[in-house]
Amino acid sequence: MNAPLEGIKVVEWSMYATGPLCGVMLGDLGADVIRIEDPQRGGDPTRNMRYVAGITDCQMPGDRNAFFEVMNWSKRSVSLNLKHPQGHEVALQLLDRADVFILNIRPPVVKKLGLDYETLRERNPKLIYATASAYGERGPQGQRSGNDYTGQARSGLMFGAGSDTDPPFYHLAGFPDMTGGTLLSHAVVSALYARERTGVGQKVEMSNLGAAMWIQYWAISNQLLVGGPWPRQDRKRANQPLFNHYQCADGEWIVLATIRDEKWPIFCRLVRLEHLLEDDRFKTVEDRKEHAADLVAILEEHLSTKPRDEWEQILSSDRAMEFTRVQRLADLQHDPQVIANEYIGEIDHPVYGPTKVQNYPVRFSESRVKPRTAAPDLGEHNFGVLTEELNYSPEQIAELVSAGALG
Amino acid sequence: MYIMGPLAGVMLSDLGADVIKIEEPRTGGDVLRGLRFTNGTVDAQMPGGRNASFEIANWNKRSVGLNLKAEEGRELAFQLIEKADVFLTNFRLPAIEGVGMDYEAVRERNSRIIYAAGDTFGARGPDGWRAGNDYTGQARSGMMWGPGTEEDPPFYHTGAPCDIGGAVLLSHGITTALLARERTGKGQKIEVSNLGAGMWFQYWALGIVSLTGRKFPRIDRHTPGNPLWNHYPCADGEWLVLANLLPENWTAFCKLMELDALLEDERFQDMEGRRLNARELNEILDAHFQTRPRRDWEEILARDPSLAFERLQRVEDLAGDEQVLANDYITEIEHPVYGTTQVQNFPMQFSEAPRCERRPAPEFGAHTFEVLTEELGLSPEQISAYIAAGVAA
Numbered sequence: 001m002n003a004p005l006e007g008i009k010v011v012e013w014s015m016y017a018t019g020p021l022c023g024v025m026l027g028d029l030g031a032d033v034i035r036i037e038d039p040q041r042g043g044d045p046t047r048n049m050r051y052v053a054g055i056t057d058c059q060m061p062g063d064r065n066a067f068f069e070v071m072n073w074s075k076r077s078v079s080l081n082l083k084h085p086q087g088h089e090v091a092l093q094l095l096d097r098a099d100v101f102i103l104n105i106r107p108p109v110v111k112k113l114g115l116d117y118e119t120l121r122e123r124n125p126k127l128i129y130a131t132a133s134a135y136g137e138r139g140p141q142g143q144r145s146g147n148d149y150t151g152q153a154r155s156g157l158m159f160g161a162g163s164d165t166d167p168p169f170y171h172l173a174g175f176p177d178m179t180g181g182t183l184l185s186h187a188v189v190s191a192l193y194a195r196e197r198t199g200v201g202q203k204v205e206m207s208n209l210g211a212a213m214w215i216q217y218w219a220i221s222n223q224l225l226v227g228g229p230w231p232r233q234d235r236k237r238a239n240q241p242l243f244n245h246y247q248c249a250d251g252e253w254i255v256l257a258t259i260r261d262e263k264w265p266i267f268c269r270l271v272r273l274e275h276l277l278e279d280d281r282f283k284t285v286e287d288r289k290e291h292a293a294d295l296v297a298i299l300e301e302h303l304s305t306k307p308r309d310e311w312e313q314i315l316s317s318d319r320a321m322e323f324t325r326v327q328r329l330a331d332l333q334h335d336p337q338v339i340a341n342e343y344i345g346e347i348d349h350p351v352y353g354p355t356k357v358q359n360y361p362v363r364f365s366e367s368r369v370k371p372r373t374a375a376p377d378l379g380e381h382n383f384g385v386l387t388e389e390l391n392y393s394p395e396q397i398a399e400l401v402s403a404g405a406l407g
Numbered sequence: 408m409y410i411m412g413p414l415a416g417v418m419l420s421d422l423g424a425d426v427i428k429i430e431e432p433r434t435g436g437d438v439l440r441g442l443r444f445t446n447g448t449v450d451a452q453m454p455g456g457r458n459a460s461f462e463i464a465n466w467n468k469r470s471v472g473l474n475l476k477a478e479e480g481r482e483l484a485f486q487l488i489e490k491a492d493v494f495l496t497n498f499r500l501p502a503i504e505g506v507g508m509d510y511e512a513v514r515e516r517n518s519r520i521i522y523a524a525g526d527t528f529g530a531r532g533p534d535g536w537r538a539g540n541d542y543t544g545q546a547r548s549g550m551m552w553g554p555g556t557e558e559d560p561p562f563y564h565t566g567a568p569c570d571i572g573g574a575v576l577l578s579h580g581i582t583t584a585l586l587a588r589e590r591t592g593k594g595q596k597i598e599v600s601n602l603g604a605g606m607w608f609q610y611w612a613l614g615i616v617s618l619t620g621r622k623f624p625r626i627d628r629h630t631p632g633n634p635l636w637n638h639y640p641c642a643d644g645e646w647l648v649l650a651n652l653l654p655e656n657w658t659a660f661c662k663l664m665e666l667d668a669l670l671e672d673e674r675f676q677d678m679e680g681r682r683l684n685a686r687e688l689n690e691i692l693d694a695h696f697q698t699r700p701r702r703d704w705e706e707i708l709a710r711d712p713s714l715a716f717e718r719l720q721r722v723e724d725l726a727g728d729e730q731v732l733a734n735d736y737i738t739e740i741e742h743p744v745y746g747t748t749q750v751q752n753f754p755m756q757f758s759e760a761p762r763c764e765r766r767p768a769p770e771f772g773a774h775t776f777e778v779l780t781e782e783l784g785l786s787p788e789q790i791s792a793y794i795a796a797g798v799a800a
Contacts, residue, residue: 001595004587017611029583045653051682052652055632056621070614117758134715139733146715149636149650154730156722158638158648161554161562168638168646168719169554170626173609175568179575182607186579187755190422193586194760202759210736213725214575214754215608216566218410218541221463221751223722224737226449230722233565239444243542245551245561253551253561257542259442285444319501322539324528326561329549329616329623332606337547340532343603344617356617361607362580365510366595367587 001366003030008192010100011036011091012075013115015044016147017174018132018208019104020071021181026100026188027074028360030370034385035072036091039079039407043378044068062351064375072375073357078386079379079407082113087405091115093390096124100188104132106145117203126201128191132184136207146208151176155212156230160219163234180211241288241295242267245326250307253326256299261285266318271311273302347372379407408437409540410567411525411601412497413464414574419493419581420467421753421763427491427778428465428769429484432472432800436771437461455744457768465768466750471779472772472800475506480798484508486783489517493581497525499538510596521584522596525577529600541601544569548605549613556627566722572604634681634688635660638719643700646719654678659711666695740765772800 008031012023020035027033037043046052046068050059058066078094081087095101101120103110110116117129131137134146135154149170152158157175158168187204195201213220223230238244242258258267261284268276276282276298281291288295303311308325315323332338333356342359349355351374360369386392386406400406413428420426430436439461443452451459471487474480488494494513496503503509503524510522524530527539528547542563545551550568551561580597588594606613616623631637635651651660654677661669669675669691674684681688696704701718708716725731726749735752742748750765779785779799793799 001587001591001593004583004590021610049652051632051678052636055626056615056619056623058615058619060619066615066618067611069618070611135730136734136736139730141730142733144712146717147650147652149648150715150717153638153646153648153650153717153719154728156720156725157566158554158646158719159721160564160566162559166555166559167628167640169562170628170638170648171564172553172612172623172626173550174611175608178608178610179572181610182572182575182579183754186575186582187757189579189582189586190755191757193582193589194757196586196589198759200759202757204758205756206754207734209730210734210754213731213736213751215568215571216722217414217463217571217574217751218460218567219565219722220725222449222451222459224726224749224751225453225459225462225745226451228723230449230565233563235560235563245546245563247560253546255542255546255551255563257540257546259540260438289444316537319536320538322527322537322543324534324539324543324547326546326551327549328552329609329613332549332613333617335547337528337532337534337602338606340535341529341600341603343529343606352618358606358610358613358617361599361603362576362583363598364580364584364587364595365597366593367584 001368003368003370005029005031008032008099009097010034010102011094011098012102014102014104014132016046016104017071017177018180018184019102021178022102022130022132022184022188023075024071024073025182025185025360028369030368031100033075034094034381035075035077035376036082037077037079037378039081039379043077043079046071047378060352064351069375073372074370075376076381076385077376077378078382081405081407084403084405086400086403088113090386090390090400090405092123095120095127097389098124098127099192100128100130102130102184107133107137107143121201124201126195126199128188128195128201129203130184130188131203131205132180133205133207135209137205148174148177148208151208151212154209155216156220157212157216159232160216162232164232166232175215176208176212179215180206180208183211183214236296237293238296239289239292240285241292241299244296246300246303248306248308248311249304252308254303254308254311255324255326257322257324263321266321270314270318270321271302349374382406408497409439410464410570411573411577412495413437414571415523415525415577415581416468416495417464417466418574418578418753422582423760423763424493426468427487427774428468428470429473429475430470430771432474432772432797436470436472439464440771453745457744462768466765467763468769469774469778470769470772471775474798474800475508477798479793479796481506483779483783483793483799485516488513488520490782491517491520492585493521493523495523495577495581499526500530500536514594519588519594521581521588521594523577523581524596525573525599527601529602530598539601541567541570544601544605547602548609550605550609552625553609555625557625559625568608569601569605572608573599573601576604576607629689630685631689632682632685633678634685634692637689639692639696641696641701641704642698645701647696647701647704648717648719650715650717656714657681659714663707663711663714664695735762742767775799
């Protein structure tokens with residue numbers, strides 16, 4: 001079966017992570033994604049952003065950038081000056097033929113450049129117009145800029161890890177941006193499905209704040225129902241000591257993740273702590289919760305007597321035992337489980353050679369997922385896109401370049 | 408059961424789908440119905456013998472009690488599947504095969520079905536058979552080293568991001584497969600795991616680590632790589648986040664904050680200088696933020712729309728946040744047992760599709776009668792006989 005979005009044309013006018021990740025996902029699903037970038041500013045700011053959270057240098061050989069690369073696999077880049085009337089006209093021509101328009105540009109800028117939904121819908125009623133904002137387009141902060149960090153802060157995410165004595169933590173992963181890109185891609189696919197059934201295009205909206213809230217659905221929705229403060233968790237006093245992580249003899253960490261009561265005797269027998277089964281402090285879930293600090297201390301000491309490998313082997317002998325190793329990001333590409341499920345794959349990159357890439361995370365039994373190609377250089381596809389998609393002649397393109405409409 | 412599969416069902420119902428939940432009578436249905444403490448922090452017990460965690464993972468659904476171990480119960484399930492577009496499960500493969508509801512068997516009864524399976528570690532590979540959940544997803548995917556400094560232990564995140572992420576991907580995959588079916592006429596199986604989801608929602612960090620081969624150290628807020636990308640405690644003990652990435656933000660920031668002297672300071676002239684002298688700059692900013700409460704700083708920074716900053720909220724602050732309410736991220740429903748209740752809404756807005764109204768989670772087997780009559784045309788007598796025989800409940 002073809003890729004699900006084979007033949008779908010996407011125009012993306014976005015920067016940083018949320019909009020671009022949505023474009024990557026639609027590209028994985030087979031869509032043809034054309035990025036519009038501003039030549040006057042050197043394109044997407046991440047092309048030149050060496051330190052983001054400031055810790056790891058994103059600079060790559062060939063004057064390329066890792067941040068930009070991972071957010072722009074497989075796309076084509078057209079460098080259009082949208083402030084120039086002719087550049088603007090080219091953008092409109094591309095959008096007239098597009099199925100999807102992705103943007104994470106602030107609404108006042110979009111309106112000023114005449115690329116707002118009302119204008120585009122007039123020209124192309126079947127268009128799916130997909131926006132990512134920082135805070136949602138309504139409300140007091142509807143027009144303000146923001147990013148992953150502001151999404152983490154506003155949504156409560158930064159108090160999600162650590163105990164009450166810890167400061168709030170910034171999470172390195174980029175949850176709000178990644179969730180935002182994924183939800184936007186979900187919304188686009190849903191709207192394409194609706195269009196297939198009704199013939200009508202529409203606008204879909206998603207924000208960093210909304211995405212950051214959604215990825216904490218369990219905590220937020222539970223809190224809305226039970227009320228009161230949502231406590232942080234101190235692993236020294238984890239209320240469920242079998243739902244906790246422990247350091248082993250070799251300094252590596254292991255997670256025990258059992259929830260159901262019946263796992264307690266199984267666990268005690270496997271790790272040779274049978275005597276705890278006779279201990280009155282630990283008979284039931286409630287008992288173990290009440291004496292959590294004692295039990296965590298016992299388990300900490302016991303689990304620190306063997307290296308992690310040995311505990312993994314011991315716990316593996318019961319199939320229903322939930323546990324795993326605590327890995328670091330750099331471990332993942334060597335994890336046989338990750339490789340077997342093709343969560344990380346490899347492509348042959350024109351500049352870097354064989355290169356590891358994170359694959360689209362849903363496996364389809366029938367639909368093909370499109371292989372990744374390198375992120376585009378700024379304006380790399382100006383000629384290809386304008387000739388193939390819009391039938392411009394080389395002379396017309398040269399004229400656009402000399403007029404400053406095309407970078 | 409639990410969260411990943413059920414929340415995917417909620418998302419599809421938010422998009423308008425009719426979701427029928429098959430529950431096992433012998434265990435009293437989904438285990439989440441009776442689970443007071445899951446990760447141990449908050450008691451999920453609610454009035455009326457209900458459970459908050461079950462409720463939020465099962466809005467809008469209809470519940471049918473079917474004993475899948477009994478041949479007739481399984482046959483009823485298959486008859487429902489024959490009329491279905493999507494079959495969603497997050498049971499482990501041995502349990503699924505035990506009741507004969509693997510993809511091959513289901514496809515045989517309905518070749519257009521979208522069969523969506525969520526598991527822990529992915530079905531292939533050495534750990535494909537193993538049990539797990541959100542926590543094992545967090546651990547295995549590298550996520551637990553995300554917050555905190557190098558001196559801290561790894562941290563568990565209480566929001567259940569791997570389960571929620573898994574649900575989002577299941578719902579995304581199902582919608583995609585429905586679209587593909589609309590275009591090709593063919594159904595298929597889609598698969599998602601906690602591990603894959605944990606990795607996907609760290610796409611940015613993981614992508615940079617794999618591509619650069621460089622270490623991704625944990626961040627100490629006293630030595631940030633960019634002090635304008637950091638969080639600071641204010642005079643009232645509340646925290647404020649600065650989230651600025653561009654070189655030009657520096658000048659605007661210093662002027663607004665009346666820190667003009669820093670603009671002349673040799674150490675902080677450019678991004679590189681501010682990175683290399685982060686500890687000193689952080690100390691200056693820490694001291695400065697201590698001189699006023701947070702709301703003052705918010706007012707001051709709001710004067711320049713190009714600056715990104717934000718108050719650091721707790722989960723329990725969201726229900727009172729006017730931005731959250733204005734965008735309908737949280738809304739109210741009338742619940743038959745709890746009364747007026749705030750619920751978290753579907754996070755995407757569609758201009759042409761109405762928002763689905765949330766309905767309460769079903770009592771166990773509440774719709775057995777309704778579904779078996781409406782969907783399968785059974786008579787009340789037939790259903791009563793099934794219930795008496797322990798096939799339905």
